[in-house]
Amino acid sequence: MNSSNSNAATGSQLPTELRTELRQLRRQLSPSQQHQAARSLYKNVICRNDFLKAKRVAFYLANDGEIDPLPILFKALSMGKQCYLPIMSKLKQDTVCFAAYTLDTTVQANKWGIFEPRTAAKDFVATSSLHLVFVPIVGFDARGARLGMGKGCYDRGFAFKRRHGRGQPKLLGIAHDCQRLPAVAVNPWDVKLDTVITDKSVYTRQ
Known part of the structure; x- marks a missing residue:
């Protein structure tokens, strides 16, 4: 396992400060760096047994400098997997929801500028x-602790x-x-990730 990334913010900062710094860090990546990161992520994912075996897979559409899983999404569709995207604009009690996505699905930007399927709540699927769910991250540590946007939507949904x-x-x-951070503070309601995959490494929770 790699040593702590010296370019990342430190885990001793307040969550709000960490989010701001880490979001700025990923937004500063050039289009070329983003493209290469997405290619590396793709290579780190598509040969995994959990990806190959999964039939119902949830993704997200990248925003705010997030690493882009779109190549993996297209690969999953070509393999005949059922794919889903999160919907944040119709949250039920601030809980993330998911709806089916195909190449024919119409997507629209919500109030945060995130593209999501245009679908009715009756078509949401149970989490x-x-x-398999690809979860967006603001920050993470090697133990599987995740720093999200602070709304708790994924923690409630799962x-x-x-x-x-x-x-x-x-x-x-x-x-x-x-x-990546040296450590992320964990609250009682936080749901840990099983694995974190980046453009450079794989971190599996022990």
């Missing part, structure tokens, strides 16, 4: 029915994972390696 541990779905956090 527990997914096999709260059942705290009770059932490493059961379905498997949560794969994906990020630029520069977003």
